[in-house]
Amino acid sequence: MSDTFSYLLMAWLDPQLLLLTAVGTLAGIYVGAIPGLSVTMAASILISFTFSWDINNALALMVGIYVGGVYGGSRTAILLNIPGAPSAVTTAFDGYPLAQRGEAGRAIGLSTVMSVIGGLLGTLVLAGTAPYLADMALEFAPRDYFLIAVLGLLLVSTLSGKSLARGIFSVALGGIIGLVGMDMVTAQPRLTMGSMALMGGIHYVVVMIGLFGAAEAFYQLHNLNRVPVKQKVDKIIPPLKMVLKYLPLSVRTSIIGVVVGALPGTGGDIASLFAYDHAKRTVKNPSSPFGEGAYEGLVAPETANNAAVGGAYVPMLTLGMPGDAVTAVIIGALVIHGLNPGPMLMIETPHIFWFTVGNLALANLFLLLFGLTGIKVFSKVVEVPKALMIPLILVLCVVGTYSINSNMMEVYWMLGFGILGYWLKVFGFQMGPIILGVILGPLLDETYRQAMSSVGDDTGQFLLALVANPLSLVLTLVIVLVLLSQTPLKPWVKRRLSRQ
Amino acid sequence: MFKPILAPLALAVGSLALAGTAQAEYPERNIQATIQWGAGGATDNVARSLTPHVEDILDTTLVLTNRAGGTGVIGMNHVMRQRPDGYNLLYGAENPLLYPLMGLADFTYDDMHTVNIIGQGLVVIAAPADSPYDNFSELLEHAQENPGELRMGGTGAGGLPSTVYAMINAVDELDVRTVTFGGDGPGITAMLGGHIDFMPLSLAAAGEQIRGGEMKGLAVLTTEEIDSLPEVPPITEALPDIESFLPWGPFWGVFVHEDTPDEAKATLESAYEEAVGREEFQEFLQNFGAEALNLNGEEAEQYLDNWQSVTAWAMYEADAGILEATPEELGIPRP
Amino acid sequence: MSQKFERVQAGEKVFDWLLLLLSIAVLIEAYRIDGIPGLNSPGSFPMGLAVIMLASSLVILASHRHKRRDPRIRNARHEFQVFFHEHFQPHIVVFTLFAVAYLAAIVWVSFYISTFFFLAVMFIYFRQGRVVSSLIIAAVAIAVIYGLFTLVFRVYLP
Numbered sequence: 003m004s005d006t007f008s009y010l011l012m013a014w015l016d017p018q019l020l021l022l023t024a025v026g027t028l029a030g031i032y033v034g035a036i037p038g039l040s041v042t043m044a045a046s047i048l049i050s051f052t053f054s055w056d057i058n059n060a061l062a063l064m065v066g067i068y069v070g071g072v073y074g075g076s077r078t079a080i081l082l083n084i085p086g087a088p089s090a091v092t093t094a095f096d097g098y099p100l101a102q103r104g105e106a107g108r109a110i111g112l113s114t115v116m117s118v119i120g121g122l123l124g125t126l127v128l129a130g131t132a133p134y135l136a137d138m139a140l141e142f143a144p145r146d147y148f149l150i151a152v153l154g155l156l157l158v159s160t161l162s163g164k165s166l167a168r169g170i171f172s173v174a175l176g177g178i179i180g181l182v183g184m185d186m187v188t189a190q191p192r193l194t195m196g197s198m199a200l201m202g203g204i205h206y207v208v209v210m211i212g213l214f215g216a217a218e219a220f221y222q223l224h225n226l227n228r229v230p231v232k233q234k235v236d237k238i239i240p241p242l243k244m245v246l247k248y249l250p251l252s253v254r255t256s257i258i259g260v261v262v263g264a265l266p267g268t269g270g271d272i273a274s275l276f277a278y279d280h281a282k283r284t285v286k287n288p289s290s291p292f293g294e295g296a297y298e299g300l301v302a303p304e305t306a307n308n309a310a311v312g313g314a315y316v317p318m319l320t321l322g323m324p325g326d327a328v329t330a331v332i333i334g335a336l337v338i339h340g341l342n343p344g345p346m347l348m349i350e351t352p353h354i355f356w357f358t359v360g361n362l363a364l365a366n367l368f369l370l371l372f373g374l375t376g377i378k379v380f381s382k383v384v385e386v387p388k389a390l391m392i393p394l395i396l397v398l399c400v401v402g403t404y405s406i407n408s409n410m411m412e413v414y415w416m417l418g419f420g421i422l423g424y425w426l427k428v429f430g431f432q433m434g435p436i437i438l439g440v441i442l443g444p445l446l447d448e449t450y451r452q453a454m455s456s457v458g459d460d461t462g463q464f465l466l467a468l469v470a471n472p473l474s475l476v477l478t479l480v481i482v483l484v485l486l487s488q489t490p491l492k493p494w495v496k497r498r499l500s501r502q
Numbered sequence: 503m504f505k506p507i508l509a510p511l512a513l514a515v516g517s518l519a520l521a522g523t524a525q526a527e528y529p530e531r532n533i534q535a536t537i538q539w540g541a542g543g544a545t546d547n548v549a550r551s552l553t554p555h556v557e558d559i560l561d562t563t564l565v566l567t568n569r570a571g572g573t574g575v576i577g578m579n580h581v582m583r584q585r586p587d588g589y590n591l592l593y594g595a596e597n598p599l600l601y602p603l604m605g606l607a608d609f610t611y612d613d614m615h616t617v618n619i620i621g622q623g624l625v626v627i628a629a630p631a632d633s634p635y636d637n638f639s640e641l642l643e644h645a646q647e648n649p650g651e652l653r654m655g656g657t658g659a660g661g662l663p664s665t666v667y668a669m670i671n672a673v674d675e676l677d678v679r680t681v682t683f684g685g686d687g688p689g690i691t692a693m694l695g696g697h698i699d700f701m702p703l704s705l706a707a708a709g710e711q712i713r714g715g716e717m718k719g720l721a722v723l724t725t726e727e728i729d730s731l732p733e734v735p736p737i738t739e740a741l742p743d744i745e746s747f748l749p750w751g752p753f754w755g756v757f758v759h760e761d762t763p764d765e766a767k768a769t770l771e772s773a774y775e776e777a778v779g780r781e782e783f784q785e786f787l788q789n790f791g792a793e794a795l796n797l798n799g800e801e802a803e804q805y806l807d808n809w810q811s812v813t814a815w816a817m818y819e820a821d822a823g824i825l826e827a828t829p830e831e832l833g834i835p836r837p
Numbered sequence: 838m839s840q841k842f843e844r845v846q847a848g849e850k851v852f853d854w855l856l857l858l859l860s861i862a863v864l865i866e867a868y869r870i871d872g873i874p875g876l877n878s879p880g881s882f883p884m885g886l887a888v889i890m891l892a893s894s895l896v897i898l899a900s901h902r903h904k905r906r907d908p909r910i911r912n913a914r915h916e917f918q919v920f921f922h923e924h925f926q927p928h929i930v931v932f933t934l935f936a937v938a939y940l941a942a943i944v945w946v947s948f949y950i951s952t953f954f955f956l957a958v959m960f961i962y963f964r965q966g967r968v969v970s971s972l973i974i975a976a977v978a979i980a981v982i983y984g985l986f987t988l989v990f991r992v993y994l995p
Binding site: 327337 | 568580651653659789
Binding site: 032036165167168170171173174175177178181185187188190192193195220223224226387388389390392393394396397400401404405410413414417421425428430443446447450451454455459461 | 848900932936964978
């Protein structure tokens with residue numbers, strides 16, 4: 003027991019580890035904030051530096067980068083409507099309107115505090131239930147992932163604004179974009195129009211930067227001469243009353259974040275979408291309508307995506323299976339340092355586990371420190387005149403897109419998506435459903451076909467499996483309930499029930 | 503920039519190939535390395551473990567990107583489309599040698615330059631820990647009584663599981679449902695949850711789970727029992743005829759565009775030769791359940807040709823119908 | 838507010854027709870994967886999504902029956918004029934053309950040079966003069982990008 007404590011506090015007491023965690027967190031925030039520079043990329047670049055280091059030092063730096071990077075994406079989402087990372091897409095929905103209203107400082111402050119709360123709760127769950135949660139994650143069969151993806155599709159009504167038909171069209175369009183490329187099973191080209199360049203598919207960050215960043219630059223051209231909103235930068239640290247008010251919501255969305263993060267194959271991006279949807283469904287009187295600067299719309303995704311970090315460590319530390327791309331890189335680091343990530347890791351080297359838990363908590367405290375300082379300077383970004391801002395945003399989009407794969411072709415696509423996004427925006431289409439389709443389309447296709455193959459392509463068996471297994475049954479029921487609650491059936495069902 | 507040993511060699515080749523002075527500084531910036539398979543899989547692990555040694559030798563950064571999908575065609579195609587300047591490497595597995603045969607693509611490793619064949623992995627047919635079968639004979643027997651019922655994990659047309667499946671079918675009969683995953687990693691996750699019944703995996707990816715008792719080894723694809731997995735029977739116990747295809751295993755290699763300047767090729771070759779030879783990496787390979795090869799130049803070409811002919815003919819004999827072209831048409835000699 | 842949603846924007850109907858055409862094109866492309874797909878084949882999802890796109894774009898078109906043109910717009914010709922005036926203002930057209938030229942130029946004259954020119958020209962154009970401060974800001978932006986991407990994160994820019 004005392005051993006466990008000493009490992010937990012190791013990163014807190016050793017000045018070198020303390021410094022590395024701090025440096026990692028700070029670097030992570032800025033890497034995460036720049037669209038196109040991903041945490042995965044930063045982590046894999048830094049691995050080469052840490053090669054000759056002590057394993058704990060390397061892990062401390064990685065943890066910092068990871069925690070900081072997931073948070074950093076929200077900065078540019080709030081200030082410029084360009085999510086720095088896919089998991090910050092949802093943050094832009096309400097964060098950007100807040101900044102336009104002059105509350106950029108408040109939005110960043112609140113998202114920082116909420117990220118830290120989410121991160122700490124995620125760490126707590128990791129510490130308390132890792133083995134249990136890992137077992138649960140394994141229970142998810144391909145058909146359950148399929149059901150999760152279907153559940154995700156139902157978010158379309160939350161994200162599509164005023165016209166559901168437009169939302170559905172956008173989701174399908176996003177799905178089509180996501181499916182471009184070579185088929186996973188048979189390896190035949192799909193929707194490539196005969197182009198070799200499209201065989202590898204379209205990276206979804208390219209779509210994201212184009213639809214959000216570049217489209218926003220074009221759209222803002224209409225407001226070129228409008229004087230920017232003066233930012234209120236006096237109330238940055240959210241008052242305790244406000245934090246307490248949103249605490250119940252943040253606890254719920256943190257749980258969503260940890261669970262989705264713990265599933266190998268889903269991460270912070272899907273977690274934050276589910277959390278946003280949850281907030282929109284359960285919060286009856288948001289501070290403003292959702293999509294127009296509701297604090298709740300900021301709290302939910304920000305807690306969820308940072309809680310997902312703790313979740314992603316669960317399968318990695320207990321099974322040696324990565325929960326997402328960043329943990330895959332960390333697994334690589336463990337192997338290089340002579341450890342064997344796998345089911346024996348926790349038994350043979352339990353200190354790695356407790357060290358990581360302690361370190362995650364520490365990184366979150368640094369996040370609070372670095373996240374709340376320098377906000378004044380940051381929120382002034384929104385006050386930069388549009389004449390300067392618009393060309394700079396476009397350049398940032400170009401650099402960001404190019405740094406994903408060093409491929410100019412993708413930069414052209416980015417601009418194409420920017421122009422498409424402009425017109426869609428003009429005619430009342432939302433960007434959220436398109437991104438939803440891009441993320442979920444391939445997941446749906448892959449898991450559906452795995453599930454079908456598992457039952458020998460027998461549709462009857464497939465449908466039976468959806469209700470025969472307890473976990474699948476729960477998911478199916480949730481889907482049915484959500485469907486009922488959002489269709490015109492709802493009043494009808496209510497009437498029938500009350501009559502009885 | 504270069505290590506003292508490499509400098510004379512690089513200079514000699516460099517002055518022969520190009521008179522330019524800028525080229526003598528290769529590598530002057532980050533190198534992009536593409537991994538053909540997803541994060542957490544065997545190719546990924548090998549690449550991520552070897553790369554730091556290479557970075558150390560070349561004194562630059564290798565930015566690793568996973569480009570999984572389409573049996574590795576996507577990753578390989580990406581690298582082949584980049585500028586042939588030596589700044590784009592491919593970490594690949596064995597699959598591209600079968601592309602024309604499967605009709606997946608019209609290129610193979612013949613269309614790239616081999617920097618190094620790093621090592622060869624052992625193959626183990628794994629099952630969940632609570633599987634009713636203790637060895638491959640039992641599984642085969644059950645499958646033959648109930649054709650088309652067991653679920654086998656696969657990684658797409660031309661992937662390792664599909665090749666092993668073909669070898670088995672070349673000498674016996676096995677009819678199962680194939681569930682396709684993005685790579686070894688997601689396949690193992692599904693197996694741990696009991697969502698598939700068995701999967702041919704590289705020992706590298708599955709060894710730790712089998713030793714940890716989370717999965718069970720039904721057979722190793724060798725003629726004799728191996729040290730790292732005692733008590734797992736060799737596959738020849740269940741299928742003696744398969745011996746004609748053995749030894750066989752997936753391999754990992756590093757490749758660059760064919761038109762890369764000779765000087766860059768030479769720099770990379772010597773860097774990788776030194777990196778693979780390093781004691782720490784050799785130790786890693788051993789723990790990993792793989793055999794080091796460290797081949798380049800002529801030897802590497804021979805290895806690739808031999809591997810291609812053994813595998814292509816095994817697949818042809820198993821089920822010529824699934825192939826898009828016969829080995830004969832493609833000019834692949836019989837082993 | 839609610840009254841406004843019933844009004845169609847200039848060009849909206851044409852755009853919705855274009856979406857229908859896009860859906861048909863996607864459907865044809867999906868059909869080319871493997872004809873009429875089975876329940877579990879490479880073409881099943883693309884085909885399904887294409888059908889959904891087609892159906893929803895038809896619904897969007899049908900909804901035009903309940904919408905009216907802005908009463909201030911007199912006829913199709915006037916609508917086109919309004920649309921053109923709204924979306925093809927000189928500075929939007931110039932920016933778009935320069936953006937395209939900028940992307941093309943990156944390959945020819947390297948990233949930093951083309952970015953500097955793009956930023957400088959756009960700043961000067963949008964701010965109607967103030968050449969010196971525009972050049973300085975563009976240079977500072979280039980320096981920041983160089984420091985951040987090339988030095989710190991070692992991203993290779995063309």
